[in-house]
Amino acid sequence: MGKKSKIHRGRFQAQGNGLEESESWAQDKPLSISSALSLLRGLIAKLNPSDYTRRKKEFEKAEEFVENASENGGIFAVKKKTFKVKGSKDERVDIEVLGGKAFVKNNENE
Amino acid sequence: MVAVVREKDFLYKNFLVKKMIYNQNESYWKRYVRNALEPKVIEHESWLENEYANGTKIYDGNPIYSAKLHNQKAIRIIQEEPESDTRQIAAWVEETEDEHENKIEELVISLELTRDTRKLALELIKEWASKISMQKMLLLIEEKID
Numbered sequence: 001m002g003k004k005s006k007i008h009r010g011r012f013q014a015q016g017n018g019l020e021e022s023e024s025w026a027q028d029k030p031l032s033i034s035s036a037l038s039l040l041r042g043l044i045a046k047l048n049p050s051d052y053t054r055r056k057k058e059f060e061k062a063e064e065f066v067e068n069a070s071e072n073g074g075i076f077a078v079k080k081k082t083f084k085v086k087g088s089k090d091e092r093v094d095i096e097v098l099g100g101k102a103f104v105k106n107n108e109n110e
Numbered sequence: 111m112v113a114v115v116r117e118k119d120f121l122y123k124n125f126l127v128k129k130m131i132y133n134q135n136e137s138y139w140k141r142y143v144r145n146a147l148e149p150k151v152i153e154h155e156s157w158l159e160n161e162y163a164n165g166t167k168i169y170d171g172n173p174i175y176s177a178k179l180h181n182q183k184a185i186r187i188i189q190e191e192p193e194s195d196t197r198q199i200a201a202w203v204e205e206t207e208d209e210h211e212n213k214i215e216e217l218v219i220s221l222e223l224t225r226d227t228r229k230l231a232l233e234l235i236k237e238w239a240s241k242i243s244m245q246k247m248l249l250l251i252e253e254k255i256d
Contacts (some may be wrong), residue, residue, distance in 0.1 A: 016202075068162075072162030072164045074162070074163040075161075075162055075163050077209055078158060078208060079158060079159075079160075080158055080173070080176075080206070081172055082172065082186075082188055082220065083172075084188070084190075084200065086198070088200070089200055089256060090200055096206065098207055098209070098211075
C-alpha cells in the first residue's frame with residue numbers, strides 16, 4: 001500500500017541540543033489516544049536518562065495536550081505543538097499532525 | 111550581558127487567563143507581522159489553526175501566530191507564559207511539510223512577549239521572508255539571540 005493512502009500521519013519528536021529522535025505514524029485510521037500515548041512512551045524509551053530528565057515536564061505537557069485533544073474529538077491536520085524547555089536554546093518535545101486526524105478516543109477509530 | 115525583564119515589561123500579561131486579552135494578543139501579532147512584510151509574501155495566515163476537532167479554540171499561545179509564506183517557507187510564533195526575570199526568546203529553523211506533503215522550511219520563534227522580544231522576532235521574520243537560506247538564518251539567529 002502506498003504512502004499516499006495513509007492519510008492519517010504525524011510524529012512526536014524530541015529535539016534540540018544535538019538530539020533528534022522521533023516516533024511517527026502513517027495509517028488508514030485516525031490515531032487513537034492509546035496508540036498516541038504508546039508512541040510517546042516509545043519516544044521516551046529512545047532517550048538517554050539525561051535527555052529525558054531535561055524534557056520530563058515537556059513530555060507531561062505533550063501527554064496532557066493529547067488527552068485534552070481526545071476529550072475534544074481529537075485534532076485535524078495540520079497542527080504543530082512545541083513544548084520547549086524554558087530557558088534552553090532549543091530543547092523541546094514536538095507534536096506534528098501532518099495529515100488526517102489524530103488523538104481520537106479508542107472507540108472512535110474502529 | 112543578560113537582559114533583565116521587569117514585571118511591567120510584559121505585554122498582554124494575562125493572555126493565558128482572559129480570552130479577550132488572548133484574542134487581542136493574536137490580533138496584535140497579525141498587525142505587526144503584516145506591517146513587517148509585503149502583503150504578497152503572506153500566502154496563508156493562521157494555517158496552523160489552533161483548535162480541536164470539535165471546533166473548540168485552544169487558548170495556549172502554541173502557536174499564537176502562524177503563516178505560510180510565498181516561498182515554501184513558514185513562520186510560527188509560540189508565546190509562553192510571562193514569568194521570567196530575564197529576556198526569553200529562542201528561535202530555530204526546521205524542515206517540515208504542509209497538508210499536501212510539500213516540503214516547507216519553517217522559522218519557529220518561542221518567546222515571552224515584551225517590546226524587546228517583539229522587535230527581535232520581527233527582525234528575524236523579515237529576514238526569513240527574504241531569500242535567506244536555512245544555514246544563513248541559523249547564523250543570524252545566533253548573532254541576534256544566542
